Amino acid sequence: MDKLRVLVVDDHPLFRYGLSSVLAKDSEIEVVGEEATGGTAVSAAARLRPDVVVMDLHLPDINGVEATRRIVGEDPSVRVLMLTMFDDNDSVFAAMRAGARGYLLKGSGPEELVRAVQSVGRGEAIFGQDIAAKMITFFAAGPQRPATAFPELTTRELEILNLIARGESNSGIAAALVISPKTVRNHVSNIFSKLQVADRSQAIVRAREAGLGDQP
Structure with a gap:
């Protein structure tokens, strides 16, 4: 054999x-x-x-x-x-x-x-x-928070990626999370680096493939 x-x-x-x-x-x-x-x-x-x-x-x-x-x-x-x-x-x-x-x-x-x-x-x-x-x-234990395909992301980064997948702009994310646009830009940069993507469109594809981006 x-x-x-x-x-x-x-x-x-x-x-x-x-x-x-x-x-x-x-x-x-x-x-x-x-x-x-x-x-x-x-x-x-x-x-x-x-x-x-x-x-x-x-x-x-x-x-x-x-x-x-x-x-x-x-x-x-x-x-x-x-x-x-x-x-x-x-x-x-x-x-x-x-x-x-x-x-x-x-x-x-x-x-x-x-x-x-x-x-x-x-x-x-x-x-x-x-x-x-x-x-x-x-x-x-019953229904829980869905497992993420991105364990390398922090909770905040995952939250921002979910909003990116919904089509939100950086300013829209800043308003939704009550944080500064600069903070959003830093998080987005870290997300792109961790996911090894070049731009927002690639990040959206990866996020939606993983089930993110559904409207609440």
């Missing part, structure tokens, strides 16, 4: 090396590449065509959620397993909306990690025990 081809993405060299070593010990897995940034992960996935990408959430340049969205958008057959220290609801659901097939915490043991990679490689959805418990609690 062909080995499962795995691409490992993490910006911490020692952790990336340890993770690759753990996976490479399994007879059913072949680590075909390692990357340290979201941008290089997207390029490597297109070049190496792995079966599974083990992806960190917070990466230099573009984050793991955006990298996942681009990788899966380019090749839906690639399965992404998020491996991160962050287990907040927004991060989990943002990763799922981007196309990830699993979500594990970095504290997971080697055996659990190998099983998760194998399961995701078979097309299954996999969640660590802690994550699964949080998801059960989340849904049992």
Whole structure:
């Protein structure tokens, strides 16, 4: 049987090396590449065509959620397993909306990690025990604030992005939030930088794709 081809993405060299070593010990897995940034992960996935990408959430340049969205958008057959220290609801659901097939915490043991990679490689959805418990609690609690596809944004930045997606101008946003136009401009600049977009129109497209911009 062909080995499962795995691409490992993490910006911490020692952790990336340890993770690759753990996976490479399994007879059913072949680590075909390692990357340290979201941008290089997207390029490597297109070049190496792995079966599974083990992806960190917070990466230099573009984050793991955006990298996942681009990788899966380019090749839906690639399965992404998020491996991160962050287990907040927004991060989990943002990763799922981007196309990830699993979500594990970095504290997971080697055996659990190998099983998760194998399961995701078979097309299954996999969640660590802690994550699964949080998801059960989340849904049992009933309707809540929708998870955002932009966990890197602050609450205020997300609020402003939502208004941008509605077509509001900077002056309109300033009036709606009772803040100065200069403050709005600073927030907008930070939003564009974090989302890696060049202008307002690109930001609107990204925001509306994520479900933002609906009128209250």
